[in-house]
Amino acid sequence: MAINKAMRTALRALSYPASIDVEKTYKVERVIRGLRTPLSPLYQLWDHKIERDGHEVRVRIYTPKEQTDSRLLLFFHGGGWVLENVDTYNSVCRNLAKKTGCRVASVEYGLAPEHTFPEGLEDCYAAAREVYRNPERFGVASHEITLIGDSAGGNLAAAVSLMARDRGEFQVAQQILIYPATYNDHSPASRFASVRENGDGYLLTAKRVNDYMALYAGGNPENLKNPYFAPLLAEDLSRQPRTLVITAEFDPLRDEGEAYAYALRRAGNVVAMYRMPDALHGYFSLPIRYPLVRQTFDMIDHFLNGEAASCRTINETEKR
Secondary structure, three states, X not given: OOOOHHHHHHHHHXXXXXXXXXXHHHHHHHXXXXXXXXXXXXXXXXXXXXXXXXXXXXXEEEEOOOOOOOOEEEEEOOOOOOOOOOOOOHHHHHHHHHHHOOEEEEEEOOXXXXXXXXXXXXXXXXXXXXXXXXXXXXXXXXXHEEEEEEOHHHHHHHHHHHHHHHHOOOOOOEEEEEOOOOOOOOOOOOOOHHHHHHOOOOOOOHXXXXXHHHHHHOOOHHHHHOOOOOHHHOOOOOOOOEEEEEEXXXXXXXXXXXXXXXXXXXXXXXXXXXXXXEEEOOHHHOOOOOHHHHHHHHHHHHHHOOOOOOOEEOOOOOOO
């Protein structure tokens, strides 16, 4: 489905100009996003702190007023590893708790460029290890915990799952990856058509993704080759959790997210995937009144309850 002419014009006006240098503007953007952050919701929430290598990782717990599900969603926010925090994602996590009936734990991980790869990832891993190894503190069993993240947060969720398997410290039962970043090349030479088709004029530009990744990599080209940095590079994707991947039609990250879903399935994992039609990168952060957001919450709820009717379950005959 094509975006109509009026919407396309509006999107181009709202998209980040190619000339913007994220390295020079990220501090201002953090301030602006903080000013737009609504006050903490009237929800039962508390901030739990986890110790990691001499510093604390904050985890905000959201408990819905009507908790109808005993499970816990461990959430990693998006923002290109550079922007956003648990405060700016208050509304997203509040709505996630409300719509699923589950408690949500949102992780405050270190942001680049102050904290380059793998610092933010290690914060996420430490939070996950604490929750999975001490589930009774959070009132759940370990199999009732689901990793979930959007964009850079989807990247972090996938990387935490890989690290958990490789380090053998805990086991992830399932993960939900919403338009995740899984690859390391978003140049015009990228292997993925969505980078070229959607890399300009749809809010998130390919250049901006490259800028974010450069800050996250910290100037070290070897980081770009690390599968914990770009999970699609992993040679072994076996023994990964049951997975739901949701992509957006007009998103430069669309194809790499779907390629990761196919790669997981070829490695023998149970995977469901859905491409949200007419959607842009970042749509999950919109207010809940938007149909695409409500549909995504319904899809998450179906997945958590073991249903895949609203998703596309990948079978062995499908290709990348």
